[in-house]
Amino acid sequence: MKKNHPLLLLLFFLFGLFPVVGLLLWSGVRHTEGYVLYVQWQAEKMLGVPVKIGKIEHPRPNRVRWRDVSLSDGQIQIPQVEIWNRTLKKEGKSYRQYHYTLPELTLETVCLETLWNLHQNVLTRPEGWKGAECFLEVEEGVHVKTTPPLEIQDAHLQISQGKFGPQTEITFLLPDEGKFPVTLMLQKVTQETSQVMVATLQTPSAGIRTSHLFSLFPMLRQMGNDSHFSGKIVIQQSFRGWSGLFSGTFQNINLAALRGRDGSITGWGTLTLESARFDGGLLTQAKGTFEASGGAIRRHFLDQIILATQLSTRGIPLDMADPIPFQEMRFSFLVQNSRVELLGGCTSHGPGVFLAGRNGPILCEPTHPRNPLRASVFFGALMEK
Numbered sequence: 001m002k003k004n005h006p007l008l009l010l011l012f013f014l015f016g017l018f019p020v021v022g023l024l025l026w027s028g029v030r031h032t033e034g035y036v037l038y039v040q041w042q043a044e045k046m047l048g049v050p051v052k053i054g055k056i057e058h059p060r061p062n063r064v065r066w067r068d069v070s071l072s073d074g075q076i077q078i079p080q081v082e083i084w085n086r087t088l089k090k091e092g093k094s095y096r097q098y099h100y101t102l103p104e105l106t107l108e109t110v111c112l113e114t115l116w117n118l119h120q121n122v123l124t125r126p127e128g129w130k131g132a133e134c135f136l137e138v139e140e141g142v143h144v145k146t147t148p149p150l151e152i153q154d155a156h157l158q159i160s161q162g163k164f165g166p167q168t169e170i171t172f173l174l175p176d177e178g179k180f181p182v183t184l185m186l187q188k189v190t191q192e193t194s195q196v197m198v199a200t201l202q203t204p205s206a207g208i209r210t211s212h213l214f215s216l217f218p219m220l221r222q223m224g225n226d227s228h229f230s231g232k233i234v235i236q237q238s239f240r241g242w243s244g245l246f247s248g249t250f251q252n253i254n255l256a257a258l259r260g261r262d263g264s265i266t267g268w269g270t271l272t273l274e275s276a277r278f279d280g281g282l283l284t285q286a287k288g289t290f291e292a293s294g295g296a297i298r299r300h301f302l303d304q305i306i307l308a309t310q311l312s313t314r315g316i317p318l319d320m321a322d323p324i325p326f327q328e329m330r331f332s333f334l335v336q337n338s339r340v341e342l343l344g345g346c347t348s349h350g351p352g353v354f355l356a357g358r359n360g361p362i363l364c365e366p367t368h369p370r371n372p373l374r375a376s377v378f379f380g381a382l383m384e385k
Contacts, residue, residue, distance in 0.1 A: 005217065005364075014214075015062065021161070036053055036054065036055075039053060039066075040052065040053050041330060042044065043233055046122065046125060046175070047071070047118055047121055047122060048118065048121030048122070048142050049071055049072045049114075049117075049118055049121070050071070050072060050073050051069070051070070051071055052068075052069070052070040052071075052074075053066050053067075053068070053069055053383065054066075054067050054068025054069070055067040056070060062084050062085070062210040063082065063083070063084045064082075064083040064084070064087075064105075065080060065081070065082050065083070066078075066080065066081040066083070067079070067080050067377040068080075069081055071114075071118070072114050072118070073358070075108075075110070075111055075114050076111050076114065076115070077106075078102060078105065079103065079104075080102070080103055081100055081101070081102055082100070082101040082102075082360070083098070083099065083100055083101075083214050084099050084275070084331060085097060085098045085099065093131070093170065094131070095131045095132055095133060096132045096133070096136045097132075097133050097134075097135065098132065098133070098135070099135045099136075099137075100134070100135065100136040100137070101136075101137050101139065102135060102136070102137070102138045102139065103138075103139050103140055104138060104139065104140035104141055104142070104143070105138050105141075105142045105143070106142075106143045106145070107144045107145065108145050109145060109146050109147075109215060112186075112215070114239075116197065116237060119168065119186060119197065120188070122159065123159070123165075123166045123167075123168065123186070123187070123188045123197070123301075124166075124188060124195065128161070128165075128166060128309065129159060129160060129166040130161050131161075132161075133158065133159065133160045134157075134159040134160075135156070135157070135158055136156070136157040136158075137155070137156050137157075138152075138179070139353075141153045141154075141155070142155050142172070144215075146214070146215035147214070148211055148327065149372070150212060150215070151174070151175050152173070152174065153171045153172065153173045153174075153175060154171075154172060154173045154181070155170065155171075156170070156171050156172070156334070157169070157174040160310045162187065164187065164189075165187065165188055166187070166188065167185060167186065167187040168185065168186040168187070169183065169184070169185055170183070170184040170185075170186070170243045171183050171184075172184075172214060174208055174209075177204070177206070177209070178204065178206055179209050180204035180205070180206065181203070181204065182201065182203055182204065182208060183201070183202045184199060184200070184201050185200040185202075185204075186199045187197065189236075196236050196237075197236060197237065198234065198236045199234070199235050199236070200232065200233070200234045201232065201233045201234075201235075202231075202232050203229060203230050203231060203232075203248070204230075205230060206228075206230065207228040207229055207230030207231075207248075207251070208228065208229060209225075209227070209228055209229075209334055210223050210224075210225075210227040210228060210229050210250060210344075211225050211227075213233075216242065217242075217281075219281070221257075222257055222258050223250060223253045223254065223257065223258070223271075223319075224252075224253060224254030224256075224257035225254075225379075226252050226254060227250055227251065227252050227254065228250070228251045228252055228254045229248060229249070229250050229251075229357045230248050230249050230251075231246070231247050231248010231249060231273070231383070232245075232246075232247050233245070233248075233350055242278070242280070242281055243277075243279045243280060244277070244278060245275060245276065245277050245278075246273050246275070246276040246278075246302075247273055247274065247275050247276070248272075248273060249271070249272045249273070250270065250271040250272075251270050252268055252270075252272075253268065253269040253270065253271060253290060254268060255267045255268065255269055255295060259301070259382075259383075263298060263323070264297070264298050264300070264301035265295065265296070265297045265298070265301055265323075266295050266297075266323070267292045267294055267295020267296070267326075267331070268292060268293075268294075268295070269291065269292035269293070270290070270291050271288065271289075271290050272288050272289045272290075273286065273287070273288040274287045274288050275287055275288075276288065276335075283335060284335075285335055285336050286333065286334070286335040287333070287334050287335070288332070288333060289330070289331070289333070289345065290329070290330070290331060290333070291328075291329060291330040291331075292328075292329040292330075293327065293328060293329075293343070294326075294327060295325070295326055295329070296323035296324060296325045296326065297324055297326060297355070298322055298323040298324070299322045299323075299324065302324065302362075302363070304381045305363070305381060305382075306363075307381065308373070308377050308378050308380070308381035308382075309342060309370070310366060310371065310373075310383075311342075311354060311364065311365065311366060311370075311375060312359045312361050312363075312364060312365070312366040312367075313362060313363060314360070314362065314363075314364055321342060324357070324362065325357060325358070326355050326356065326357045326362055327356060327357055327358055328346050328348075328349075328355070328356045329354065329355050330344070330345035330346045330354070331343060331344050331345050331354045332345055335375055338374060338375050338376070339372045339373060339374065339375060340372075340373040340374070340375050340378045341372070341373070342354070342373070344363070344364055344365060349361045350364070351365075352364050352365030355363075
């Protein structure tokens with residue numbers, strides 16, 4: 001029998017036996033508790049919150065599946081996460097893509113702030129996102145237990161290195177809102193000596209129901225469940241609460257809902273905001289127009305408006321029915337430095353007309369100059385029952 005050459009034996013060990021033994025050992029390690037703890041530690045380092053993984057599977061090469069995932073001591077429960085990555089080239093440079101797929105996600109209202117803080121941790125990770133991208137997809141949908149409940153479909157998230165640092169772009173569909181997605185951009189912005197998270201929400205041109213924004217901006221509930229918003233919202237969270245900027249249009253505002261449905265005023269209006277700034281949930285600056293076509297206003301509410309704005313009535317007979325019907329309401333406004341400036345816009349009835357009926361102007365500028373309006377008095381009169 002011919003003797004085996006020593007070189008052939010060496011090649012067998014190097015390229016045959018050793019890889020097989022190594023693969024068997026690695027397969028064993030991946031099923032140990034120590035391996036799961038190591039992966040949890042890596043996830044906690046990236047997310048900045050406690051992570052618990054029930055089981056780790058490797059269904060095929062370059063694919064990992066986490067089962068029974070818990071974040072932030074059980075605040076967020078994820079039944080399964082599928083993970084894979086690859087190396088690509090962009091503009092002649094190599095970068096790493098990480099893909100995460102979730103079947104679905106259900107969130108309590110209290111989880112929204114946890115997710116916000118978690119995202120801040122991710123965007124400020126020490127190694128940054130240079131040379132890397134992250135994609136996350138929720139296949140079936142995101143269910144948020146707000147009031148009313150929020151259902152999000154076809155949700156995609158991408159984290160990449162933007163012009164001013166790491167940024168996230170989230171696109172999703174809202175049921176019954178058409179096939180055009182809502183876009184949400186999140187980015188860390190340096191302000192003086194600190195960094196804050198800034199989120200920019202852009203609606204499709206057709207807009208979204210205002211009720212989708214109630215959980216973040218409770219004051220919008222007074223516009224009624226039938227109102228729609230189209231435009232852009234920029235928000236950030238500080239120790240004072242939510243701050244930011246609105247620009248866009250609120251349509252189909254229920255005027256009765258503004259007054260708590262006490263019958264003081266009825267009709268449907270449109271609010272167009274060139275800009276509206278709020279700080280800590282309070283309006284600080286605003287510029288825009290308001291208009292309504294058709295409705296009715298009660299005398300006692302009209303008297304409240306006259307007292308707060310120093311406007312005057314015209315053409316209302318003493319025996320006119322209460323509420324008083326109107327055909328047009330239109331005015332522009334500027335809120336600045338705790339003051340309110342109003343300018344009548346029913347131009348077809350003459351200059352300075354705010355409210356008009358079938359027989360002419362109802363509410364208009366007085367013949368004498370008005371004093372500046374204090375914002376607190378003006379808004380107090382509108383909302384007073």
